[in-house]
Amino acid sequence: MRILAAMSGGVDSAVAAARAVEAGHDVVGVHLALSRAGGTLRTGSRGCCTIEDAMDARRASDRLGIPFYVWDFSERFRDDVIDDFIAEYRSGRTPNPCMRCNEKIKFAALLERALELGFDAVCTGHYAALVDGPDGRELHRASDAAKDQSYVLGVLTAEQLAHTYFPLGSTPSKAVVRAEAEARGLSVAQKPDSHDICFIPDGDTKGWLADKVGAATGDVVDRTGAVVGSHEGAHAFTVGQRRGLSLGVPAPDGKPRFVLEVRPVSNTVVVGPKEALATAEISGERFSWAGRPQSEGRFECEVQIRAHADPVPARAVFDDGVITVVPETPFDGVAPGQTAVLYDGTRVIGQFTIDRTVSAVPVAVAG
Known part of the structure; x- marks a missing residue:
């Protein structure tokens, strides 16, 4: 070839x-x-x-x-x-x-x-395996689980897999x-691995985004909408974050609070207890299939929501152009914009960008 x-x-x-x-x-x-x-x-x-x-x-x-x-x-x-x-x-x-x-x-x-x-x-x-299956080329996890990169390759389509070599x-x-x-005498034998975002060479994502997006003071609120602090730019926060919140009002139980949601329209950051990060359902409509397209309906799979996260057994529903996934055990701290990659054993089924999340912990109503 x-x-x-x-x-x-x-x-x-x-x-x-x-x-x-x-x-x-x-x-x-x-x-x-x-x-x-x-x-x-x-x-x-x-x-x-x-x-x-x-x-x-x-x-x-x-x-x-x-x-x-x-x-x-x-x-x-x-x-x-x-x-x-x-x-x-x-x-x-x-x-x-x-x-x-x-x-x-x-x-x-x-x-x-x-x-x-x-x-x-x-x-x-890339560390990933290609297998010629009955329905065409399949993408599978690599032999070395610690280096497996099938997650970041979950966006590849059947046509792309047919012309790929790993x-x-x-x-x-x-x-x-x-x-x-x-x-082999290659001078890069002991070269360190690259890390962080390649177009932010100094690693200061917060500062880079402040320059590109702009920073504006806004409120930090709890799940009931009560103001508990302020921030200098919602772009600096992501779901699951604990440090750097600078809250003026402590939680009633004295426990740490975490970022649960970022609302850019109102420039608001929502915080709450760690248990509120548990996510019972995710869904999205920007998807692709790594090989044969999945038929509409329900199917069992495993779902990975980060490059180095453990896969979670789940039930998926593909209906009217939307994929909805309900894990057997809740995901921890999922943010809209993340990618969910679906697996059948070691094989990648496809992926979608998470548009919507549903918390496993309902908001407590006072009184």
Whole structure:
């Protein structure tokens, strides 16, 4: 096959490309330039898209003896990932930019260009497995549960899965990948993993959002609507947060309070007891299926609401373009904007963006 290897400059994508070459494929490496801030370097940066990363990707390609290119996807990244991130926070939601990047950039824009240029598949260093099932290509969890990235890949469609290549899916651990990189003479063998949001290199999400969204003083209220404090910008809060609330009125029981809801229209933050974070139901209408589409009706599944959360057995209902999920045990602290990925065992069924949540704890009525 003709393989386009997406090379981030990290060890995983370098070893994935090396395995594609070793398997006898015709491989070309490409690094995506997702920012036009040309001075961004690893120093002070905690992302994965710096100039140094591009140089590391080039060195790895040279070592593997494959052609290498840098493609400018900065405009598409700004429109589909950064602007979406800002808009979601303005709406009081908690987005996952890595999901949007996989959905809109790596497996949409990049794959589209790859197919136009005659490539058969895009190769990445993600830890996930592909299985050819009776109804087509299936996406499954990786062998290494600690590194499994099937959650952030839950946005992939059947067509995208048909042109995707994940050489690391059956690798038992990251240590094996690093050892292989060392043996292959790849300079990124011991390079630290990237973390945090790549387009906020200093990690100060609160300050970055204040600059983009703006900050305005508002009320912090309890579940009955009583004012218990104030804030300097609702964008700085997310569901489940405990620290930084600066409440002027203590809870009647003296226990800590947590953010339960962010209301951007009224610039209000709602707080309450920890038990009120328990979520009995979630639903959404922005969804996709990872393979064969799910028929309308009820079905059993497991649901994961964060990249590193444990899956929870649940009952799902797909009806009139809306997915509603009721877990066997309540979720803890779910925010609108998060992604729920549905599983059948190790197989990814699909995903949806959470639009609505229902608390498992009703509001106490005074009197």
